[in-house]
Amino acid sequence: MLWADRIASEIRNTRTPRNGKTFLIRDEKTLSGRVHVGSMRGVAIHSLISEVFSEQGIANEFRFELNDFDPFDSIPGYLDAEKFREHLGKPLYTVPSPEPGFKNYAEYFGDEFVGVHQKAGFTPSYYRATELYQSGKMDPFIESALARANDVRRILKEVSGSVKDESWLPISVVCEACGKIMTTRAYDYDGQTVGYACDKNLDEVKSCGHTSRAAPWKGAAKLFWKxxxxxKWIAQGVDIEGGGKDHSTKGGSRDVANHICREVFGQEPPFDIPYEFFLVGGKKMSSSKGRGSSAKDMCDLFPPQIFRLALIGKDIREQIDIDPAGESVPRLYDWYDELALGVREGKADDYSRLFALCELPESRAALTAPWVMRFREVAFIVQMAHLSLKEEAMRTKGSALNEDEASMLEERARYAKFWLSTYAPEEFKYELQEEMPNVELSDTQKKALSALAAFLQEGARSGEELHLRLHELKTEIPIQPKELFQAIYRIFLNRDSGPKAGWFLASLPHELVVARISQAV
Ligand SMILES: [Zn+2]
Incomplete structure (x- = not known):
């Protein structure tokens, strides 16, 4: 059973909606800069649970919080540090947008992230953290947390080992003098107001020294994050909310939040779905900040269905690892094609279920799995000016392409060209040499190529025939496979590796192949 179906049934068997009617599913992301693709895993997992519920007629809502109230705590490398330094420590919604046309910093990065959700067909309803605070919905919880600050301190100490001094209160006030939230320290709650001092200095974030009393309601202060x-769970009646496994350890932030939920707010925490990381080229979110690691960069590499497969194909207990500059890109396309083949062959199993869930919900009913040429072959052909992609695809398929197949082929060619022009490693880049490159072949290699030339002089051969002949030559000559294939790639591509040799030779103009091999020997 696919993980989403397994978890959905586990929830159904153990929970009823808090409000008696609709399961509320929630996730959030702090918009502190361009969002890493790792954050898409949460979006995808929560969306899929929502989709599975909807399929089964179970009322649910997936709400996604664009967190614009957390502090702006560091300046991403791609922004002008001089321009943004003065804003460090302020709530994100008061930091200016890097580009015109957006209300603030959080809205600018939120817009890009939501665009990625939309392309992948994930459609939560959105709200902002500031809406929740400014509307006063958080006030009763701020009040409880302040009144029971002793319990919060005790839980922090018992569960996570974090010791706060006696005066510590679990809120941060927005400094009325400098607008920063990261630099303030609150104390002395009198039932109406708290005292605060803007006197915490953290590296580049400077405090202003202001001290005062403030009423911490309606967005004037924010609760300590755990x-x-x-x-937020209780204010909104959240039934289901998962989190990355880094939060889910014993004594971790989820554990602390669960204790606070039960012991301070007197309610059960939502159903948890702890999930593994989405790595980019083997690196975790915190260490992979380079090109290709943002949600937008990764999503640009794939059509929606294949991007969804990247996000939902693996069990939540398994890591995802995609390197935009590595073989994992063509491999992901291969995985998708394998699922499509299973569907065409009528296999009703997890494969076809996964394939269906890769489709956007609205097109799942009329599900088809058109044949499409392998990504790595498409990526090769688009680099060969003499080849027509459509003809090669028809040759490989063995019959004409229908409308769906033709349009998928075009789409795949667009993505292949984009990948080749951005991240693709050298091993996927080919240039057919117009002249014979300067190569030194061994006598054994020459002997094998002569035999191949003789075979080709009898007439054009199919990829399959050439493939079989190359395999015969290995024992006939005899020659090591590597030596044989290298000779072929060298004289045509001036490199040591390439696509499947038989298929490659068959795809080139017959006269060119015969002339080039004869010249080489
Ligand atoms: Zn201040």
């Missing part, structure tokens, strides 16, 4: 997390 308390904030629990408060």
């Amino acid at each position: 308390v904030d997390w629990a408060a």
Whole structure:
């Protein structure tokens, strides 16, 4: 059973909606800069649970929080540090947008992230953290947390080993003088207001020294994040909310939030779905900040169905690892094609279920699995000016392409060209040499090529025939496979590796192949 179906039934068997009617599923992302693709795993997991519920007629809503109230705590490398330094420590919604046309910093990065959700067909309803605070919905929880600050401190100490001094309160006030939230320290709650001092200095984030009293309601202050997390669950009646496994360890932030939820707010935490990381080229979110690691960069590499497969294809207990500059890109396309083949062959199993869930919900009913040429072959052909992609595809398929197949082929060619022009490694880049390159062949290689030339002089051969002949030559000559294939790639592509040799030779103009091999020997 696919993980999404397994988890959906586990939830159904153990829970009823808090409001008695609709399961509320929630996830959030702090918009502190361009969003890493790792954050798409949460979006995908929560969306899929929602989709599975909807299929089964179970009322649900997936709400996604664009967190614009957390502090702006570091300046991403791609922004002008001089311009943004003065804003460090302020809530994100008061930091200016890097580009005109957006209300603030959080909206700018949120817009790009939501665009990625849309392309992948994920359609949560969105709200902002500031809406939740400014509307006063968080006030009862701020009040409880302040009144029971002793319990919060005790839980932090018992569960995570974090010790706060006696005066510590679980909120951060927005400094009325400098607008920063990261630099303030709150103390002395009197039932109406708290005292605060803007006197915490953290590396580049400077405090202003202002001290005052403030009423911490309606967005004037924000709860300490593990308390904030629990408060948001109860304020909105969240039934289901998973999190990355880094949060889910014993004593980790989820554990603390669960304790606060039960012991301070007196309610059960939502159903948890702890999930593994989405690595980019083997690196975790915190260490992979380079090109290709953002949600937008990764999503640009794939059509929606294949991007969805990247996000939902693996069990939540398994890591995802995609390197935009590696073989994992063509491999992902291969995986998708394998699922499509299973569907065409009528296999009703997890494969066809996964294939269906890769489709956007609206097109799942009329599900077809058109044949499409392998990505790596498409990527090769688009680099060979003498080849027509459509003709080669028809030759490989063995019959004409229908409309769906032709349009998928075109789509795949567009993605292949984009990949080749951006991240693709050298091993996928080919240039057919117009002249014989300067190569030194051994006598054994020459002997094998002569035999191949003789075979080709009898007439044009199919890829399959050439493939079989090359295999015969290995024992006939005899020659090591590597030596034989290298000779072929060298004289045509001036490199040591290439696509499947038989198929490659058959795809080239017959006269060119015969002339080039004869010249080489
Ligand atoms: Zn201040």
